Amino acid sequence: MLVVLAAAVSACGTLPERRDEVTAEVTRFEQALGAGRHDRLCAAFAPATREELEQSAKSRCEQAIGQAIEERELPAAGAVREVDVYGDQARVVLEQDTVFLARFPAGWKVTAAGCAPRPQRPYECEIKGG
Template identity: 65%
Template sequence: MNGSRYRHAAVRAAGLALAITGIGACGAVEERRDAAQAEATRFALDRDAGRHALLCAALAPGTRDELEETARSGCRDAIRQAIEEDDLPAAGAVRAVDVWGDRARVVLEGDTLFLSRFPGGWKVTAAGCEPRPDQPYRCGIKGG
């Protein structure tokens, strides 16, 4: 009997530990979702306000490098050009947020952004993205 009671108590304790861990994991996903959404919203507001330096700071390093290389200019000028050529459209309000570990997709009214989480927070890895049936998104700004 004592062994049975011990096993029963151990199973209950393990179940409780899993439940607590699950609650913490849900909180972590929700926190990542909220943080990704906040970064995407900031990016959209900075785009609308013409704050090119802040847009550059919000880009992931590889995305910024590719943008500068493609435009053959510094990031601020490349961002300005992307806005003028509608490669970085006005985004509008957030419609949906999907998070997969350290990656996220934020769908806005006029744009879709992809983000990755870095030690300093979420950074935009692709912007000006349009869905295409049965194909990957086409993005005006993307990393290499």
């Protein structure tokens, strides 16, 4: 029993490892944003987030994210200020944005971006899953 538990815990990774994974994913996301790589941005989204973006814009993800960038709904975020990991969920606070992620079998995926805090209320996010 102890061996099974130890194997399960080690498979999940330690908190510092998870923070590093999350930070790396957000860095890739921000680099794709800065480079205008809509295909990479779409690949970084969680399935429900990508689906919601496509349904809202009534177009493919690559076109929808391009439109969101043009309308300045997705800000250039700046440097990472804080990373919080809670099991398979994470929040990354950047200089100009907050990004939320979830862990999937294929790795960490962006569930919401373009998020701003609101006092006593949930974050307001420009891009989010349904």
